[in-house]
Structure formats: C-alpha cells, structure tokens
Amino acid sequence: MTILGLIREAAGGLTAADVAARTGQHMSTTRVHLERLVDAGLLVKARASGGLPGRPAWRYRATATDPVPAPYRALAAALLDHVTGEGPDVRATAGRVGRDWGRQLATASPPTGDPIEAVTTVLDGLGFAPSVQPATESGQIPVHLHTCPFLDLVGKNPDAMCALHAGVIRGILEKHGAPTDGATLEPFGAPAACVVRLPPPDAMARVEDHLDG
Incomplete structure (x- = not known):
C-alpha cells in the first residue's frame, strides 16, 4: 500500500515513525515522501500530542474532501x-x-x-x-x-x-x-x-x- 493509502486508512493520522515502521523505509526517505505529499496538498501535518515533555512529532492526515461552510x-x-x-x-x-x-x-x-x-x-x-x-x-x-x-x-x-x-x-x-x-x-x-x-x-x-x- 502507498504512503497516502496508509494515512487515509488511519483515522487519527500517522507520524513519520509510524509510516517508516509500516513500510520498512528509512526514516529520512519517509520524511521526504511525506513532505512531497504535503506540498501537493494531499496531506496536512500538525504536532502530535504524546503526553511527553519536549516538542512532539508531526502527525500527518489526509486532506478532507467534504464541502465546508x-x-x-x-x-x-x-x-x-x-x-x-x-x-x-x-x-x-x-x-x-x-x-x-x-x-x-x-x-x-x-x-x-x-x-x-x-x-x-x-x-x-x-x-x-x-x-x-x-x-x-x-x-x-x-x-x-x-x-x-x-x-x-x-x-x-x-x-x-x-x-x-x-x-x-x-x-x-x-x-x-x-x-x-x-x-x-x-x-x-x-x-x-x-x-x-x-x-x-x-x-x-x-x-x-x-x-x-
């Protein structure tokens, strides 16, 4: 399954580490692919909350297609x-x-x-x-x-x-x-x-x- 497909199936989105673990890709390669999808408007990212001190990781979600007000x-x-x-x-x-x-x-x-x-x-x-x-x-x-x-x-x-x-x-x-x-x-x-x-x-x-x- 593609990276985009994986993230679309994940209701809460995925971090780069999640995607790397599921695809077997190197982390740096995964980040490059994720950022390209963000630049293309297919994904968005926000800081994930893990309840841990320090700056949390980015979590990626597929963009919504539903109309909005x-x-x-x-x-x-x-x-x-x-x-x-x-x-x-x-x-x-x-x-x-x-x-x-x-x-x-x-x-x-x-x-x-x-x-x-x-x-x-x-x-x-x-x-x-x-x-x-x-x-x-x-x-x-x-x-x-x-x-x-x-x-x-x-x-x-x-x-x-x-x-x-x-x-x-x-x-x-x-x-x-x-x-x-x-x-x-x-x-x-x-x-x-x-x-x-x-x-x-x-x-x-x-x-x-x-x-x-």
Missing part, C-alpha cells in the same frame, strides 16, 4: 492571506479574529443556556463532528473533534488555523458569559481526534450566578 472558509482563507510565519504573535492575532467570529456564530445559533451545548452546536454546524466525553478528574469537559473540514488550510499555517479555531471556541463561551480560562484546543490530542477542553460546568455556573446577581 463558505463564509467560514472565506474568513479562514482571508486570515491566512494576512498572517504569515508562526509563533506567539501569529497565534495571538488569529485568536483575536477567532473570538470575534465565535461571538458572531454564537449569536446566529439557536439560543441555549448551556455553554457546552452552544460550543458543540456551532462546531457541529462547521463540520467538526464534535462529541462530548466524560469529565476529567479536574472537572474539565473534553470534546473530541472527529473531523476537520479545514485541514487543507491548516496545512498552510497550523499555528494560525488552530489558534483561530481555539479563538472561535472562546468567543462562543464569552457570548454565553462563561469563563474562557482553561478552554484549549489540542491538535491530535486523541488518537483519532483533536481535543477541545472546556472549563468545568460548576465554574461556568458560578459565572452565570454572578451575572444574574
């Missing part, structure tokens, strides 16, 4: 036209744009008193196929994003696009008066999904009670 794609493409490079400045700019867009998306969505439901409703409408997972020991609510219909744009600038999506989530929470501290988006945080981590529901409830008072 035109307004959001236009916004994302426009952002990439104005933001280049990587690093904290790029992430901060993309995050601010994402917050503004998230507030607008939350306003346009059906009203709900549950911030978690509001986040998943918007993300589902954008094509991320979210699913809420059991709360962690710290009380955080993980939401798995099983698809990313913007993978081709992510491949052009992972820092900007992932920060944009994280900003959208924080904007939705802000619109519902919920705290954004601790709201994060981890690319490839699960074997077959990116992971959104939302603040504990009791923290959101405390903010709502304060606002009501």
